[in-house]
Amino acid sequence: MSIVVADGITHWFGRELALEGVDLTLDTGEHMAVLGENGAGKTTLLRILATALRPTAGSLQIAGLNAFREKRRLRHYIGYVAHAPGLYPALTASENLRFFCDLQGVPGSRVDEVLDIVGLRAIAMRRSSELSRGMQQRVALARAILHDPKLLILDEPDASLGSDAADLLGEIMRDRSVVLATHDHALANRLCPRTLELRHGRSHGTATRLHVVR
Amino acid sequence: MNRYEKAAAAAVALMLVAGAAIFLYAPTDWLQGPVQRIFYLHVSSAIAAYGCFTVVLLGGLIFLRTENYAADRWARAGALVGVIFTTVTLVMGSLWAKKVWGSFWVWDARLTATLVLWIIYAGYLLVRRLAEPGRQAARIAAAVGIFGFVDVPVVHFSVTWWVTQHPGPVIVNDALPPQMLATFLFTMFCTLVLAAVMVAIRYRIETLLDARHVLIEPARVVTGHQPEAAR
Amino acid sequence: MNPLRVAVAVMRKDLVSEWRTREMVPALAQFIVLALLIGNFGFQIDSRNAPSIAPGILWLALVFAGLVAFGRTFAAEREQASLEAMLMTPASPVAIFAGKALAACAVLVICEAVMLPALTLFFGIPFSGDVVLAVLLATVGMAALGCIFAAIVARVRARELLLPLLTIPLWIPFIIAGGQAVQSAMGLPGSYDQAIGLLIDFDILFVVLTSLAARFVLDD
Numbered sequence: 316m317s318i319v320v321a322d323g324i325t326h327w328f329g330r331e332l333a334l335e336g337v338d339l340t341l342d343t344g345e346h347m348a349v350l351g352e353n354g355a356g357k358t359t360l361l362r363i364l365a366t367a368l369r370p371t372a373g374s375l376q377i378a379g380l381n382a383f384r385e386k387r388r389l390r391h392y393i394g395y396v397a398h399a400p401g402l403y404p405a406l407t408a409s410e411n412l413r414f415f416c417d418l419q420g421v422p423g424s425r426v427d428e429v430l431d432i433v434g435l436r437a438i439a440m441r442r443s444s445e446l447s448r449g450m451q452q453r454v455a456l457a458r459a460i461l462h463d464p465k466l467l468i469l470d471e472p473d474a475s476l477g478s479d480a481a482d483l484l485g486e487i488m489r490d491r492s493v494v495l496a497t498h499d500h501a502l503a504n505r506l507c508p509r510t511l512e513l514r515h516g517r518s519h520g521t522a523t524r525l526h527v528v529r
Numbered sequence: 530m531n532r533y534e535k536a537a538a539a540a541v542a543l544m545l546v547a548g549a550a551i552f553l554y555a556p557t558d559w560l561q562g563p564v565q566r567i568f569y570l571h572v573s574s575a576i577a578a579y580g581c582f583t584v585v586l587l588g589g590l591i592f593l594r595t596e597n598y599a600a601d602r603w604a605r606a607g608a609l610v611g612v613i614f615t616t617v618t619l620v621m622g623s624l625w626a627k628k629v630w631g632s633f634w635v636w637d638a639r640l641t642a643t644l645v646l647w648i649i650y651a652g653y654l655l656v657r658r659l660a661e662p663g664r665q666a667a668r669i670a671a672a673v674g675i676f677g678f679v680d681v682p683v684v685h686f687s688v689t690w691w692v693t694q695h696p697g698p699v700i701v702n703d704a705l706p707p708q709m710l711a712t713f714l715f716t717m718f719c720t721l722v723l724a725a726v727m728v729a730i731r732y733r734i735e736t737l738l739d740a741r742h743v744l745i746e747p748a749r750v751v752t753g754h755q756p757e758a759a760r
Numbered sequence: 761m762n763p764l765r766v767a768v769a770v771m772r773k774d775l776v777s778e779w780r781t782r783e784m785v786p787a788l789a790q791f792i793v794l795a796l797l798i799g800n801f802g803f804q805i806d807s808r809n810a811p812s813i814a815p816g817i818l819w820l821a822l823v824f825a826g827l828v829a830f831g832r833t834f835a836a837e838r839e840q841a842s843l844e845a846m847l848m849t850p851a852s853p854v855a856i857f858a859g860k861a862l863a864a865c866a867v868l869v870i871c872e873a874v875m876l877p878a879l880t881l882f883f884g885i886p887f888s889g890d891v892v893l894a895v896l897l898a899t900v901g902m903a904a905l906g907c908i909f910a911a912i913v914a915r916v917r918a919r920e921l922l923l924p925l926l927t928i929p930l931w932i933p934f935i936i937a938g939g940q941a942v943q944s945a946m947g948l949p950g951s952y953d954q955a956i957g958l959l960i961d962f963d964i965l966f967v968v969l970t971s972l973a974a975r976f977v978l979d980d
Contacts, residue, residue: 390850399841405777417769418849652926660916687933
C-alpha cells in the first residue's frame with residue numbers, strides 16, 4: 316500500500332520554476348532517496364512532502380488523506396528534518412527536545428529515549444549554541460522522531476553527521492517510510508533501495524538499486 | 530478600441546460632464562466662495578476610496594475562505610485605486626483647508642483618520658511589493674487588509690473622541706441647497722464609475738501579471754511543460 | 761493538544777532564552793533611557809512644562825521600544841529556522857502565537873519598569889499607579905497587534921522597514937487613549953476614567969481580532 320502519492324507536483328517561486336510535474340509514490344516502509352545537484356529542487360520537493368509548503372499545482376496524498384486540506388491531521392504522522400537544525404541556541408539539547416514534547420503532546424520521558432537513539436545522552440545538558448554542527452543535526456533528528464512518526468522526511472541529514480552517519484540514519488529509518496534527500500550516492504545506495512533523480516526541477520525517473528550501481 | 534478603452538473613455542467623458550456641472554451648474558457658495566467647489570470631488574473621491582477598500586476587505590476574506598486568486602486580484606486592484614483616491618481626497622482637502630481654515634493641515638478627526646487610512650493601504654501595497662508573489666503573499670495581504678479596514682472606524686472614533694477632549698476645528702455641514710446636492714450626487718456617481726473602471730482595468734493587469742507568475746488556478750496549469758506565458 | 765500548555769511552553773521558552781542571553785532587556789532599557797535623553801535635549805524641559813511634554817516622550821519611547829521587541833521575537837525564530845519546526849507540530853498556531861505575544865509583552869513590561877521611574881527621575885513628574893495602569897493596558901493591545909504584524913513581516917523582505925509602517929497606524933488608538941490617560945494622570949485636563957475604559961475596549965477588540973487572524977498568518 317502506498318503511503319505517499321504525489322502527482323504532478325509543480326512549484327513556482329515568483330517567476331522561478333522550482334519543480335515541474337514531479338510524480339512520486341512511496342510504499343509503506345519503503346525508503347527512497349532523492350538525488351540531484353544544488354538547485355535541482357530537492358529541498359522544495361521535501362518541504363512539499365512534509366506539508367510545510369503548498370505547491371503551485373499538483374496533488375499529494377499521505378496515508379490516504381489529501382495532504383493540503385488535512386495537513387493538521389497528518390502532523391503527528393510526519394517527522395521532518397529540515398536543512399537547518401532550527402534549535403534554540405540558549406536552551407540545552409534536552410530543553411529543546413522537552414519544548415517540542417510539549418508542542419507534540421508527548422510525555423517528557425521521550426526526551427531521554429530519543430537522546431539515547433542519537434547517542435547524545437552525555438551532552439544533554441549543554442546549550443545547543445555550544446554544540447558542534449554535527450551534534451546539532453543529531454538533536455534535530457531526535458526532535459523529528461519524538462512523536463514516533465510513521466513517515467520521515469529527511470533533507471540532507473547526512474550533512475556534518477560524520478563517519479557513522481549511515482548507521483545512525485539506518486537506526487532511525489528502521490520501520491518507517493522515508494524520503495531522504497542527499498548528494499551522497501553511496502549513502503543513498505546503502506540506505507535506500509529506490510532513488511529519484513531530480514534535474515532542474517524535473518524528475519529523471521526513479522531507479523532501483525541495481526540500475527544505480529551498475 | 531477594446532472594451533477597457535471604451536469603458537475608460539466613457540468614465541473620462543462622465544468626469545468632464547461632472548466638471549462642467551461643478552463649475553457651471555452648481556451655485557457659488559455665499560460664505561466660502563468658489564473654493565467650496567472642491568467639496569464635490571473631495572467628498573466623492575473619499576467615498577470612492579472607501580468603496581475600493583471594501584473591495585480589498587471582501588477580496589481578502591474571500592481569498593482566505595476559497596483560495597481563489599481572482600479574489601486576491603480584486604483586492605490588489607482595489608488597494609491601488611483606493612490609495613489613489615485617498616491621495617486625491619487628502620490633496621484637495623488640504624487645499625480647501627488652506628483657504629478656509631488658513632493652514633494646509635489641521636488635526637481634525639476626519640483628516641487624521643484619512644491620513645491613517647492612506648498610510649495603512651500604502652503599507653498594504655508595500656507588502657504586496659516586498660512579499661514573494663504567491664499564496665503566502667495573498668494570505669498576509671488579506672490579513673493586512675482586514676486589520677486596516679477594522680482599524681479605520683476605530684481610529685476615526687478615537688480621534689473624534691480625542692478632538693472633543695481637545696477642542697479644535699469642526700466642520701459644520703448645513704443642509705445643501707438642491708442644486709448643490711444634485712451636483713454632488715452626480716459627481717459622486719461619475720467618480721464611482723471612474724473608480725470601478727480603474728479597478729476593472731487594474732484587475733485585468735493583475736491577471737496578466739499573474740499569468741506570468743503562474744498564479745492561475747492550479748487546475749489550469751498543465752504539468753509537464755512550462756505554461757505559455759512563462760517562457 | 762492542550763493550547764494552554766502550548767502557549768505556556770512557548771512563553772517559557774522565550775523568557776528562559778531571554779534570561780540566559782540577556783539580549784533584549786538591557787538593550788531596550790538603554791534604548792528607552794536614550795530616548796528620554798533626546799527628549800530632554802530636544803524640548804528644553806523644566807518643571808513647568810514637564811507634565812505636558814513627558815507623556816509624549818513616554819509614548820514615543822514605548823512605541824519604538826515595542827517595535828524592536830516585537831520585531832525581534834519573530835525575526836529570531838526565522839533566523840534559527842525554528843518557526844517552521846514549531847509549525848510542523850500539531851500544536852495550534854494560535855496557541856504558539858499567544859505564547860510568543862505574552863513573552864514579548866513581558867519583556868516590554870520589564871522595560872517599562874525602567875522607563876517609568878526614569879521618567880520621574882529625569883523630569884520630576886509624579887510617579888503614580890494611574891500612569892502604570894494606563895501604560896500596562898496599552899501594552900497588552902500593542903503587543904497583540906505588534907506580534908501579529910511581526911509574524912506577517914517575518915516572511916517578507918525588508919521586514920525592519922515594513923514593521924513600523926504597518927504597525928504604528930494600528931497602534932494610534934492606543935496612543936490616543938493611553939496618551940490621554942497619562943496626561944490626565946499627570947494633572948492635565950481630560951477624563952482619565954473614560955480613557956482607561958477605551959483602552960480596555962481596544963484591548964479586547966484587538967486581542968480577539970489577532971487571535972482570529974493568527975491562524976491565517978502563521979499557518980502555512
